[in-house]
Amino acid sequence: MSARDKFYYLIGGVLGVLILASIISAVLQARFRGSDSEAVIQNLTSRVRAWWAMVAVFAIAFMTGKNATLVLFALMSFFALREFITLTPTKRADHVTLFLSFFVLIPLQYWLIGIGWYGLFAILIPVYAFLVLPAVAALAQDTDDFLERVSKLQWGVMITVFCVSHAAALLLLNIPGYASQNALLIFYLVLVAQLSDVLQYVFGKLFGRTKIAPVVSPGKTLEGLIGGGLGATLIGGGMYWITPFTPVQALAMSFVIVLMGFFGGLALSAVKRSLRVKDWSTMIEGHGGMLDRLDSLTFAAPIFFHLTRYYFTP
């Protein structure tokens, strides 16, 4: 099967699931109108809608090619960082470092993927930006909360730019027997991570009893994690045919994505709480929510990338 054929099968499958999800949420909405469950179903409906938008954007980017995919991920990093910085206290003295983060680091990081310079891509942010940002910040001569300000920016850039860019960096890998199909691997990663989120949410709502981390994330339950995680892992295993993995390897990879995604959601929930926010989106009226959708991907992408690179490239 060629990459094109796989892509069309995949899109067909995803569209089928989305249509089913839209029908289910419409039926639920009609049935439970005015009842206690209305808010939950409203949430489900808006999630399904967000999925439609996401799939449409992804499909267009993949059909248009590598540069469009890079631009798409660069924009995701941009909006996620914008959200992160909006909720992080900044001062006048941070202006130059913020400017560098948005307008130099993001384009540079994705440009490095575009030209295939893996060595610099891997260290640009953890080494160069890590040192340059505090150096530039120090020149602004404001020592109030200096360490807090610099480290919050470094953290935001690591999560929203460095981590997210690893999904797009899958395009860099030279996997034997998988030439020019790497875009499918991005789709695979995003799909499993998002499915895991949704299934955990659904299983949690249906069967959730035991809270895993009531302080950090009251919505996360053991039943949701096991049911949703297992479901996403199995579906990920079943999609082995779009990956360079064998069915067993695909199961293992999906399991890693699910596990890291779970921890990503958990850690970013803790970050939100320490910034005294519940949702990246509700704090910022009418905006945002990019990080709410990306949180699992930020943790899953770098690990998935490196496992694939370590085991599947020469």
Place this chain on the structure above:
Amino acid sequence: MSLISAALVTVMKALVGAHPRWQGGPPSTAQSIYFANHTSHIDTLAIWAALTPPLRVRTRPVAARDYWGRGAVRRYVALKVLNVVLIDRHKEDSQADPLRPMIEALERGDSLILFPEGTRGADRLPAAFRSGLYRLAHAFPTVRLIPVYLENLHRAMPKGTFVPVPLICTVRFGAPLPVVSDESKESFLERARAAVVELA
């Protein structure tokens, strides 16, 4: 020109969001003066981008000639795209009334965006208002006075910087300031300022 205007709105939305919140009732095309706190050079653009298209075409920002009148690009955007009302902040001609251009615009039926502090501040909350708003309100009692609070713009582009950094900024539109007869200038200006502060 409409292409430039669309591009400008898109850039503003991508950079600072400029998302409107109509907290004091839905947007209306009735003639209005939008008055806001002022912290950055892009405040004008932020409010302008936050307005709905039908409001945008009939609303003219009031802009200082010493900033918006300078430089070919800025001047072009100011006059051709934003259709600003240029005013002289530093009266060169002491005989001329600095409010004259605004009065003419209001007489033509245009709505205005203005910053009654007269200059940019560095803080979250506005400084004391200058008297121009009072005089306009008196001369045009039927024009609605809409308080506007610009959130986060002082962080996106603080005084002394030349490019904005991306931060999500909200533009909150309040309810029209009620008309109170026989009110002193001081109490009117304080009430107007309080209406903006209340949206913060």
